[in-house]
Each structure stands twice: as structure tokens, then as C-alpha cells.
Amino acid sequence: MPSSQAVTKPRPATLVRHERRKDARPGELLAAALDLFVEKGFAATRVEEVAVRAGVSKGTLFLYFASKEELFKAVVRENISGHFPQWNAEFEAYQGSTPDMLRYAMTLWWQQQGSSKSSGIAKLMLSEAGNFPELAAFFQQEVVQPGHDLIRRILQRGVDRGEFAPIDKKYSVYAVLAPMIFLQLMQHSNPCCFDATDPVVPEEFLAAHVQTTLDGLRLRPSSPASDKGSRSV
Amino acid sequence: MPSSQAVTKPRPATLVRHERRKDARPGELLAAALDLFVEKGFAATRVEEVAVRAGVSKGTLFLYFASKEELFKAVVRENISGHFPQWNAEFEAYQGSTPDMLRYAMTLWWQQQGSSKSSGIAKLMLSEAGNFPELAAFFQQEVVQPGHDLIRRILQRGVDRGEFAPIDKKYSVYAVLAPMIFLQLMQHSNPCCFDATDPVVPEEFLAAHVQTTLDGLRLRPSSPASDKGSRSV
Amino acid sequence: MPSSQAVTKPRPATLVRHERRKDARPGELLAAALDLFVEKGFAATRVEEVAVRAGVSKGTLFLYFASKEELFKAVVRENISGHFPQWNAEFEAYQGSTPDMLRYAMTLWWQQQGSSKSSGIAKLMLSEAGNFPELAAFFQQEVVQPGHDLIRRILQRGVDRGEFAPIDKKYSVYAVLAPMIFLQLMQHSNPCCFDATDPVVPEEFLAAHVQTTLDGLRLRPSSPASDKGSRSV
Amino acid sequence: MPSSQAVTKPRPATLVRHERRKDARPGELLAAALDLFVEKGFAATRVEEVAVRAGVSKGTLFLYFASKEELFKAVVRENISGHFPQWNAEFEAYQGSTPDMLRYAMTLWWQQQGSSKSSGIAKLMLSEAGNFPELAAFFQQEVVQPGHDLIRRILQRGVDRGEFAPIDKKYSVYAVLAPMIFLQLMQHSNPCCFDATDPVVPEEFLAAHVQTTLDGLRLRPSSPASDKGSRSV
DNA sequence: GATGAATGAGACTTCATTCAT
DNA sequence: TATGAATGAAGTCTCATTCAT
Numbered sequence: 001m002p003s004s005q006a007v008t009k010p011r012p013a014t015l016v017r018h019e020r021r022k023d024a025r026p027g028e029l030l031a032a033a034l035d036l037f038v039e040k041g042f043a044a045t046r047v048e049e050v051a052v053r054a055g056v057s058k059g060t061l062f063l064y065f066a067s068k069e070e071l072f073k074a075v076v077r078e079n080i081s082g083h084f085p086q087w088n089a090e091f092e093a094y095q096g097s098t099p100d101m102l103r104y105a106m107t108l109w110w111q112q113q114g115s116s117k118s119s120g121i122a123k124l125m126l127s128e129a130g131n132f133p134e135l136a137a138f139f140q141q142e143v144v145q146p147g148h149d150l151i152r153r154i155l156q157r158g159v160d161r162g163e164f165a166p167i168d169k170k171y172s173v174y175a176v177l178a179p180m181i182f183l184q185l186m187q188h189s190n191p192c193c194f195d196a197t198d199p200v201v202p203e204e205f206l207a208a209h210v211q212t213t214l215d216g217l218r219l220r221p222s223s224p225a226s227d228k229g230s231r232s233v
Numbered sequence: 234m235p236s237s238q239a240v241t242k243p244r245p246a247t248l249v250r251h252e253r254r255k256d257a258r259p260g261e262l263l264a265a266a267l268d269l270f271v272e273k274g275f276a277a278t279r280v281e282e283v284a285v286r287a288g289v290s291k292g293t294l295f296l297y298f299a300s301k302e303e304l305f306k307a308v309v310r311e312n313i314s315g316h317f318p319q320w321n322a323e324f325e326a327y328q329g330s331t332p333d334m335l336r337y338a339m340t341l342w343w344q345q346q347g348s349s350k351s352s353g354i355a356k357l358m359l360s361e362a363g364n365f366p367e368l369a370a371f372f373q374q375e376v377v378q379p380g381h382d383l384i385r386r387i388l389q390r391g392v393d394r395g396e397f398a399p400i401d402k403k404y405s406v407y408a409v410l411a412p413m414i415f416l417q418l419m420q421h422s423n424p425c426c427f428d429a430t431d432p433v434v435p436e437e438f439l440a441a442h443v444q445t446t447l448d449g450l451r452l453r454p455s456s457p458a459s460d461k462g463s464r465s466v
Numbered sequence: 467m468p469s470s471q472a473v474t475k476p477r478p479a480t481l482v483r484h485e486r487r488k489d490a491r492p493g494e495l496l497a498a499a500l501d502l503f504v505e506k507g508f509a510a511t512r513v514e515e516v517a518v519r520a521g522v523s524k525g526t527l528f529l530y531f532a533s534k535e536e537l538f539k540a541v542v543r544e545n546i547s548g549h550f551p552q553w554n555a556e557f558e559a560y561q562g563s564t565p566d567m568l569r570y571a572m573t574l575w576w577q578q579q580g581s582s583k584s585s586g587i588a589k590l591m592l593s594e595a596g597n598f599p600e601l602a603a604f605f606q607q608e609v610v611q612p613g614h615d616l617i618r619r620i621l622q623r624g625v626d627r628g629e630f631a632p633i634d635k636k637y638s639v640y641a642v643l644a645p646m647i648f649l650q651l652m653q654h655s656n657p658c659c660f661d662a663t664d665p666v667v668p669e670e671f672l673a674a675h676v677q678t679t680l681d682g683l684r685l686r687p688s689s690p691a692s693d694k695g696s697r698s699v
Numbered sequence: 700m701p702s703s704q705a706v707t708k709p710r711p712a713t714l715v716r717h718e719r720r721k722d723a724r725p726g727e728l729l730a731a732a733l734d735l736f737v738e739k740g741f742a743a744t745r746v747e748e749v750a751v752r753a754g755v756s757k758g759t760l761f762l763y764f765a766s767k768e769e770l771f772k773a774v775v776r777e778n779i780s781g782h783f784p785q786w787n788a789e790f791e792a793y794q795g796s797t798p799d800m801l802r803y804a805m806t807l808w809w810q811q812q813g814s815s816k817s818s819g820i821a822k823l824m825l826s827e828a829g830n831f832p833e834l835a836a837f838f839q840q841e842v843v844q845p846g847h848d849l850i851r852r853i854l855q856r857g858v859d860r861g862e863f864a865p866i867d868k869k870y871s872v873y874a875v876l877a878p879m880i881f882l883q884l885m886q887h888s889n890p891c892c893f894d895a896t897d898p899v900v901p902e903e904f905l906a907a908h909v910q911t912t913l914d915g916l917r918l919r920p921s922s923p924a925s926d927k928g929s930r931s932v
Numbered sequence: 933g934a935t936g937a938a939t940g941a942g943a944c945t946t947c948a949t950t951c952a953t
Numbered sequence: 954t955a956t957g958a959a960t961g962a963a964g965t966c967t968c969a970t971t972c973a974t
Contacts, residue, residue: 059957060954
């Protein structure tokens with residue numbers, strides 16, 4: 001089981017072609033797999049097509065990945081869960097206010113994930129998780145859990161520092177998550193349901209949602225019961 | 234030389250029970266198909282499983298539906314598009330204010346569609362449309378188009394009666410649609426992404442969204458047009 | 467096993483419709499089956515299509531014919547082998563010269579069989595006999611054998627009466643048969659191999675062949691060895 | 700709820716022997732297919748049986764031929780139409796008299812095609828063309844058309860060189876073709892219709908027919924045109 | 933007698949996975 | 954390490970035949 005945690009490192013263009021390709025195989029396979037999984041879904045993607053797009057034979061793919069499911073897991077690690085150590089470290093060290101931190105987190109997410117093909121993987125899981133329980137468990141453990149944890153830590157920091165009211169955390173995590181899920185869907189779904197509209201500008205959409213969320217979370221000096229709809233997402 | 238005699242194949246006169254309920258069959262098959270399509274998606278649902286769940290054999294299914302795709306279309310007609318005539322008529326005859334009408338439409342939608350298995354079909358199309366172009370075209374024509382049209386007519390009524398500001402219609406249709414799509418997903422997606430939160434109460438969620446939308450749509454006596462992006466959902 | 471030897475008798479048009487249809491069922495089924503077997507072959511003809519063309523249900527067909535093969539046999543009896551008693555009787559009683567008799571036989575064959583759909587059945591057997599050994603045996607017994615016998619008796623009569631030379635009979639039978647087989651094929655085969663020509667006039671074609679055959683058969687007062695090609699078909 | 704895990708399916712590591720003879724496979728499959736198509740016809744031949752006879756599994760066949768129809772086309776190309784370039788070249792370069800050329804053509808045809816299994820393919824098309832229109836079109840284009848063209852060119856050469864009378868060409872083509880079709884049938888049809896006779900020696904049969912045809916075609920010094928129908932084969 | 937709903941073996945085709953080279 | 958030929962279970966759909974009504 002090749003762990004393939006090997007985040008593609010840029011490589012000097014001076015190497016001999018054959019040698020370059022040889023070492024790059026797993027990365028090329030992962031890139032091809034990402035493309036195809038996002039484009040057609042997990043079940044509808046054929047491993048042979050992945051291999052062909054990566055310029056290798058079907059047999060070679062199985063040399064690096066024990067099965068189609070392992071290939072998928074590697075794609076998830078390469079493109080999503082592999083980034084958590086860095087993200088966690090980055091936010092562990094964050095110095096500014098928590099509202100700024102949350103805004104930054106959303107911005108970073110959009111730049112690194114939401115706007116990239118990675119978001120197609122998350123969207124795919126929404127659809128196919130039911131048919132592939134093992135993948136669902138893996139995704140839950142490697143992506144959903146750490147993601148929730150990270151958000152929860154940010155929120156907890158806000159509470160601890162007196163910036164946020166000490167509200168229910170599960171609910172708040174979801175409030176942060178909702179627009180992300182929504183954007184992932186919009187990016188990768190059948191045009192007929194979304195695109196026939198004025199294009200939603202994702203950055204603005206996110207900004208608005210973060211603002212709304214912050215409004216809801218912020219510790220207010222004296223708050224009469226004046227919130228109603230804003231909390232329900 | 235395998236001498237065939239390929240046709241005559243005497244059947245053992247064992248127990249064969251002809252249930253003989255012609256009129257009930259299509260409905261039972263459609264119900265089973267709806268269940269399974271929603272549960273596993275179109276591609277991952279096997280026709281034989283549909284047949285078995287309906288209590289008949291594989292061949293019987295093809296007595297009523299010419300192919301798996303036709304079965305799916307029939308499910309869509311039975312559960313979604315077949316209701317449009319009634320909906321259209323109902324809203325054609327609606328007497329109250331347009332804001333009330335919109336609220337009523339959303340409530341009705343949730344009761345009849347959003348909260349039912351039908352919404353799983355729409356969710357399924359988001360994922361699989363790309364792999365089944367003919368189904369995508371069918372769904373676009375039979376569901377998406379009429380749905381957009383109906384919403385558009387409601388909005389136009391509001392504008393015509395001076396209740397709504399004459400804003401861009403495509404955009405407004407989408408503003409109405411967005412929460413519906415979101416709820417459909419929440420209903421039918423991998424729990425790991427949604428349910429690990431306080432349950433969102435769909436009715437409240439919808440009510441809040443309708444209220445927000447109405448705020449945006451309402452014709453205001455004197456409005457210094459100073460918001461733009463924030464309105465995007 | 468309904469023997470269906472019932473050569474369709476013309477029926478007075480005075481009877482009640484329902485009653486007429488009831489008694490006519492087997493005949494209508496046989497007619498439909500003949501059409502379809504000739505048109506598409508045995509294996510490619512679906513029993514349901516036969517039933518539909520006859521205006522009855524699939525179940526009714528199996529009421530009259532135990533299987534698709536039995537249906538085919540009934541078609542053969544109805545259209546071909548059922549005529550042998552009459553033909554045999556007619557030629558038993560023939561009074562003229564044997565050459566005339568042979569000419570008459572060929573003419574009769576063309577009128578009653580060669581030019582009719584029956585000839586499609588014989589052509590069909592050429593193609594499909596290998597796949598349906600039981601049908602092949604049946605056809606051999608009910609059609610080929612009696613046909614050969616009839617021809618052989620005619621030829622023997624010519625020899626006995628001193629009109630034909632006492633040549634090998636098997637060979638002569640074949641000489642008579644060849645053009646019949648050929649015409650059956652031409653009638654019912656893929657146009658691309660035959661029809662792109664000046665139409666062969668079957669009657670002339672037959673006449674020429676009979677003449678050639680008679681030339682070969684005729685008892686000649688003094689024959690030096692002057693025959694060569696004429697005898698080889 | 701049959702939880703699928705639909706993809707991963709560990710295979711017992713039992714005996715699997717990869718024969719590994721890529722280059723030989725297509726030929727072996729084509730040979731097996733030729734045998735079976737000739738023996739049972741197109742529709743009645745099962746691809747699995749072809750594969751088994753070639754010593755491979757069902758899936759392997761589809762590695763080389765995209766469908767049963769493509770397999771059939773490949774058989775036709777391999778055994779019949781692929782030879783046309785060579786035949787055309789050979790007759791383009793022919794130096795002798797046209798009557799000799801025609802005799803040679805028939806002899807060559809018998810040696811290479813008529814007496815081989817290839818002729819079973821042509822016989823098969825007579826029966827099944829109607830049920831497989833795409834195959835019929837293919838055969839017409841790849842075999843029938845070039846074949847007619849070749850014969851026509853030979854006849855035209857005879858006319859041009861003053862060896863043949865300038866008779867209608869379509870008709871003459873057919874005169875040449877008829878015995879070939881007849882022999883193909885005799886080779887591959889139900890014995891009951893043909894073999895119960897003294898065996899027809901195909902070479903003699905062909906020779907006789909060619910002679911007859913040549914008699915008809917030959918330019919005669921002074922011919923009071925008094926024959927017409929008798930010439931029709 | 934007549935119907936037609938129901939059956940299920942079997943056809944073609946796909947594709948993840950294996951393994952000799 | 955890399956290949957790609959080979960496998961075979963599984964999926965969709967067909968159709969002769971049965972039998973309750």
C-alpha cells in the first residue's frame with residue numbers, strides 16, 4: 001500500500017525525461033484520478049481511463065494503489081486531508097482577533113480548496129457515500145472530523161478570549177460549514193439547477209455569510225432578544 | 234457440435250404463482266424504484282433489485298417499463314413533473330398578496346416535495362446528470378424548466394401588482410430556489426456532512442429564507458440603492 | 467396437439483363475426499406464422515408477433531400449438547406436406563406422356579408452391595436446419611422424402627414406358643430438383659445477390675431446365691457418346 | 700438495505716493462467732468465429748462459444764472486437780473482402796484471352812472461396828441479412844459491390860477486345876454469379892435437400908456453367924439474334 | 933375457450949483486478 | 954518497475970412458455 005502522502009513537489013526541468021516520468025508516476029495518477037473523479041464521480045470513473053490520462057498502463061496504476069478505493073483515498077489525502085497538519089499549525093500560531101481569524105480561514109479555504117478541484121471530491125461524497133461505506137468512513141475520519149475540529153477550535157478560541165458568546169458549538173460549526181458546502185455544490189453540479197442565474201460571486205457570498213455568522217456569534221455587551229432568522233443558518 | 238434444439242425447453246411444473254395484479258404493478262414498481270434511486274442513485278440501482286422489492290421478477294419490470302431510463306422517467310413524472318398542472322392551476326387562481334403567495338408556495342413545496350422522497354430524485358440529478366445526458370435533458374425539460382417558469386410567474390405577478398420592485402428575474406428565481414436545493418441535499422446526503430449538528434428545522438429554515446427574499450424583493454417607498462452584493466442570497 | 471391439417475376452406479360470408487373468428491383462429495395463426503417465418507426466419511420470429519398479427523393473444527397461440535416448433539410443423543403441413551396426397555393421386559391418374567407429365571409437374575409446382583410463400587419455408591430450412599435438428603428431421607420426413615418419391619415415380623414411369631433411358635434415378639431426381647431450389651432461393655433471398663439483374667422469368671427458367679433435363683433423359687434410338695455438360699445438372 | 704461496497708471484491712488467488720499470446724489471439728478468435736458463424740449462423744452463434752473455442756474467456760473476445768457485429772465484420776474482411784486488392788491486381792495484369800480469364804477466375808474462386816468456409820459466410824447472409832441491416836449494408840459494400848465490379852470488368856474487357864458480344868452487362872454478371880451462389884448453398888445447407896444425390900462435382904459443375912456462359916457471350920461472326928429467354932441461365 | 937401477466941434462463945457487454953513477462 | 958492480456962462476476966434486456974382468471 002503505497003502511502004502516497006507525497007504532495008507533488010515541483011521538480012527542476014533538467015532531468016532526463018524517462019527518469020522524471022518514473023518518479024512522477026504517482027503524482028500523475030493522482031492528478032488524473034482527481035480530474036476524473038470530480039468529472040464523473042467515483043463509481044462512473046474507470047481505472048483504465050485514469051491510467052490512460054496519466055500516460056501509464058492499467059497494471060501500473062495497481063502497482064501504486066491497491067484498488068480503486070485506495071486510489072480514491074490517496075486522492076483525498078493528497079488534496080484535502082494532507083493539508084490539515086499545515087492548517088492546524090497555521091491556526092495554532094494565529095495571532096489576530098478571532099473574527100479576523102475566521103474570515104481568514106474562510107478566505108484560505110476558498111483559495112486552496114473551494115475554488116479548486118478538491119471541492120469536487122467533497123461534493124462527490126455527498127452523492128456516493130451511501131454506496132461505498134468504507135470510503136464514507138474514511139472521509140468522515142480524515143476530512144470531516146478534522147475539519148469540524150479545526151472550526152471548533154477557532155470558535156472555542158473566540159469564546160475563550162471573550163470575543164464570541166459561549167453558544168452551542170455543534171450548531172456554530174454547522175453555520176460556518178453551510179456556505180462552504182453550498183459553494184462546493186454550485187461549483188460542481190449540473191448547470192441546469194444553478195448556472196441559469198446571475199453568477200454568484202463566491203468571495204462575496206462567503207464574505208456575507210461570515211459576516212452574518214460573526215454577527216450571530218459576537219459577544220454583545222447587552223443583547224435584548226433581537227435575533228431570529230440570522231441564527232438559523 | 235453442440236446440437237442446439239435451442240428453443241424447446243420444458244419447464245418443471247413446480248410452484249409458479251402468478252400474483253395477477255396488473256393494475257397495481259406499475260405503482261409498486263414505481264414506489265420501489267423511487268426508494269432505490271433515492272437510496273443508491275441511478276447507476277448504482279439494479280433493475281432486478283427494484284423488481285424484487287416490488288415483489289416481482291426481473292422480466293416483469295420490463296413488461297411495464299421499456300428500460301431502466303424509462304423507469305426513471307416514469308418515477309420523475311409520477312412524483313414530480315406530473316404535479317405541475319395542478320400546481321400551475323392552483324397558483325393561477327391564487328387570490329391573496331404575492332408575498333403570501335410565495336410563502337404558501339414554499340410551504341406547499343416542502344410539504345409535497347421537499348420533505349418527501351421526491352427531493353432525493355432532484356439531489357440525484359445533481360450528481361449523475363453528467364453521466365446520463367438523456368436523463369439530464371429530460372429532467373431539465375420536465376422539471377427544471379416548469380419549476381423556474383412557475384416561480385418566475387409568481388415573481389412577475391408581484392412586480393405587476395406593485396408588490397415587488399422590478400428586479401432581475403433570473404436572479405430572483407435563483408434566490409427562491411437556493412434554499413430548496415439546499416434542503417434537498419440535507420435530506421438525502423451522507424450524514425457526516427450535515428447531521429452532526431443540531432438538526433436544522435426545515436420549516437424554520439425556509440421561513441427565514443422566504444422572509445429574507447421578500448425583504449429583498451419588496452417594493453420600498455424610498456430606497457437609496459446602496460446594497461448589491463450582499464443581496465446575493 | 468391440434469393437428470391443424472385443416473386446409474383453409476373458403477367460408478360463406480354469412481356467419482356471425484365472432485363465430486367465424488373463433489373457428490378461424492388456427493388458420494389465422496398459421497397464415498401469420500407463415501408470413502413471419504418466411505420474412506424473418508424461424509429463430510428470429512417471435513411467437514408474440516405471430517399472435518398479434520393473427521389478432522389473438524400469446525396465450526391463445528399456445529392453446530392451438532404446443533410450442534413454437536409445433537407451430538412451424540403445422541405451417542409446413544398446412545402449406546406443403548398436406549398437399550402430397552392430392553399430388554400423388556393426381557399423378558397416379560395421369561394419362562399423358564411422361565415428358566408432358568414432367569412439364570406439367572413443374573408448372574404445377576411453380577403455380578402452387580414455388581411462386582407462393584411456401585417456397586420461403588423451404589428456403590428457411592436451408593439456413594436453419596442445422597440449429598433445429600428436430601425440425602430438420604421433420605422436414606426431411608414430411609417434405610423432402612415424399613417430394614423425392616414423387617419425382618422418382620414420375621421418372622420411373624418414363625423408364626417403364628420406354629420414354630426415358632434407364633439412368634441413375636437419384637441423379638435424375640436431383641436434376642429435376644435443382645432449378646426448383648434455385649428459384650426458391652431467388653424468391654426469398656437478400657436482393658443484393660440476385661435482384662440487381664434483369665429479372666429472371668421463373669416460368670421460362672423452369673421451361674428451359676425441364677427441356678434440358680428431358681433432353682438428357684430421353685431414350686434416344688441410337689446415341690453416340692455426345693452428351694457432356696447437359697447431364698451434370 | 701444491502702450495503703454495497705460494490706467495487707472491492709477480493710479474488711481467490713487460485714489458478715489463473717494467462718496464456719499471453721496477444722499476436723495469436725485475433726487470428727484464433729477469427730477462426731473460431733468463422734467456424735461457428737458458418738455452422739450456426741450469426742444470430743445463433745454465442746460470443747462465449749466463440750471465445751471458448753478460441754481457448755479464451757468471454758471478456759477476452761471483447762478485448763479484440765468491440766461487439767459481435769464487429770467480430771462478424773472482421774471475419775468477412777479476413778476471409779473475403781480483404782482479398783479483393785490482390786484479386787483486382789491479378790486480373791488487372793492478366794494477359795491471356797478473356798474466355799480463359801473467366802475460366803481462370805471461376806477456378807480461382809472455387810479454390811480460394813467456394814470450397815472453403817468463406818462460402819458459408821455468403822450463404823449465411825442470404826438468410827440473415829434481413830434481420831441485421833447494418834451487417835447487410837456492410838456486406839453489400841465490402842463484398843457484393845467489389846465482386847460485381849470485378850466480374851463486370853472482366854466482361855467489359857471481353858467486349859472491348861472483340862471477344863464478347865456487347866450484351867447487357869448486369870445480366871451477364873448474374874450469369875456468372877448464379878453457379879457460384881448455387882455451389883455456396885450446396886456446400887453449406889441442410890444435407891436433406893442436396894446430398895441425397897450423386898455428389899455434384901463442383902469443378903465440373905462450374906466448368907459446364909462457364910462453358911455455357913461463354914457460348915452465350917461469345918461474339919459470333921453472323922448471328923441471327925433469335926434466342927432470348929433460353930439464355931437466362 | 934381466451935387472456936395476458938408473470939417468469940427466468942440466457943444473451944451481449946463492461947470493468948476492476950491479476951499476473952506472466 | 955512496467956506492461957497489458959486475461960479473467961469472470963455482474964448488469965441490462967429478451968422471449969418462449971405457463972397458468973390463474
